[in-house]
Ligand SMILES: Nc1ncnc2c1ncn2[C@@H]1O[C@H](COP(=O)(O)OP(=O)(O)OP(=O)(O)O)[C@@H](O)[C@H]1O
């Protein structure tokens with residue numbers, strides 16, 4: 041393929057795009073909308089998984105002890121817990137410390153505890169684990185230890201978060217599927233109109249000895265350009281919206297571990313662009329193969 | 335160079351366009367295809383060009399079987415044949431030069447060679463200086479010259495002209511026939527389907543007469559109506 045041929049493909053593709061400008065705009069629009077939703081979905085998914093990761097690392101098991109344990113029994117328990125598989129850290133919290141913690145967290149509700157003549161809190165261990173998936177099993181093991189009165193962990197929070205994520209995933213994937221098909225359909229329609237409006241030229245090309253691919257390529261390229269333009273637009277919009285959203289979150293909910301824009305999200309934007317190319321290629325292939333019997 | 339063996343073409347509506355035609359055409363010949371409307375002249379050219387395949391029989395062009403050709407070979411077969419039509423089939427939105435250059439573009443020729451060859455072809459047909467004009471600014475005869483330039487620009491072995499003067503006045507037709515004669519003189523084989531009896535009679539070339547899909551006459555330096 042010579043240099044003139046490459047120039048020819050692009051020129052033909054762009055000429056055609058501008059000839060069918062309304063349909064072209066509509067196709068680009070649908071690609072933009074579907075990929076915008078997809079982009080948002082990806083960002084939400086990435087952020088929830090980051091949040092889950094953070095929560096996992098914060099998730100602890102609280103082991104409350106019987107009241108009548110002596111120091112050597114506590115030391116013995118400490119050693120046993122430390123060597124449990126999946127446990128990454130063990131910290132002993134004496135009941136005095138627990139009370140103090142509670143008083144600080146209560147702040148000016150202090151007078152409630154002033155009336156207590158005895159510390160009602162038990163001694164406890166605070167245990168960190170390697171992974172949130174191990175928590176229930178470890179907790180069950182510890183419960184069987186002698187001297188352990190109760191074991192508490194915050195598994196429900198994570199489970200609820202996982203359910204929300206799953207729900208977001210289903211709704212988004214469904215709408216993306218539908219919109220993606222609509223985008224492919226619209227692009228294939230655009231290309232079909234394009235093929236139709238140039239049937240005379242195509243006929244002439246055929247009797248001049250153009251190969252099938254030479255005839256088809258400008259149309260394929262036209263579809264790819266449509267898909268890519270939509271994807272580019274979607275990426276830009278996603279980028280701008282996400283910038284605004286993380287700025288807002290940084291002010292209102294600074295504790296949320298939001299994934300920063302440039303550092304980890306480049307693959308998201310690449311993915312959108314590639315998906316746009318694929319949607320365009322799929323749409324135009326359909327029409328080129330169905331309506332361009334060369 | 336072109337050989338048809340017992341070629342029969344029956345269209346889908348059962349009309350028999352060609353009926354057991356055997357015909358040999360030598361390199362460098364100038365052949366007139368004559369005969370009444372519906373005799374099968376256009377069908378014959380379409381089969382040689384591989385726009386369609388015969389119902390029965392074989393066609394060999396330049397040593398290659400046209401009927402058994404793979405689809406991928408068809409474009410390369412067609413590049414060896416230039417086509418000229420009664421209705422010109424030029425692209426209205428392109429200039430004269432671009433119409434001729436188009437034939438080279440679609441075969442992937444480099445820009446540099448396209449320019450050289452297209453200007454040469456336009457010179458052969460006598461359209462120097464009109465490269466930038468559009469088809470609708472030209473007379474019918476000039477438009478047909480553009481069509482001829484496009485057909486010969488990649489130096490085909492065979493030039494097929496289907497009623498090339500059908501839309502033109504007698505004077506213009508004679509000028510064009512001189513051009514075809516000149517192109518034939520450079521070694522290009524020419525097959526021309528025509529109803530222009532005066533031209534056929536004046537050229538004294540081989541005449542193949544079809545009627546009802548059969549070859550009814552085949553004469554060296556013949557006449558339109560036969561002896
Ligand atoms: N695509 C087609 N489908 C069906 N029948 C066809 C087709 N093309 C041609 N025919 C029929 O085949 C016969 C030969 O047609 P053809 O066009 O070859 O004649 P022709 O000699 O070129 O006539 P003319 O001098 O009018 O151009 C005619 O009866 C015509 O109706």
Ligand SMILES: [Mg+2]
Pocket residue numbers: 375376377496
């Ligand atoms: Mg005809």
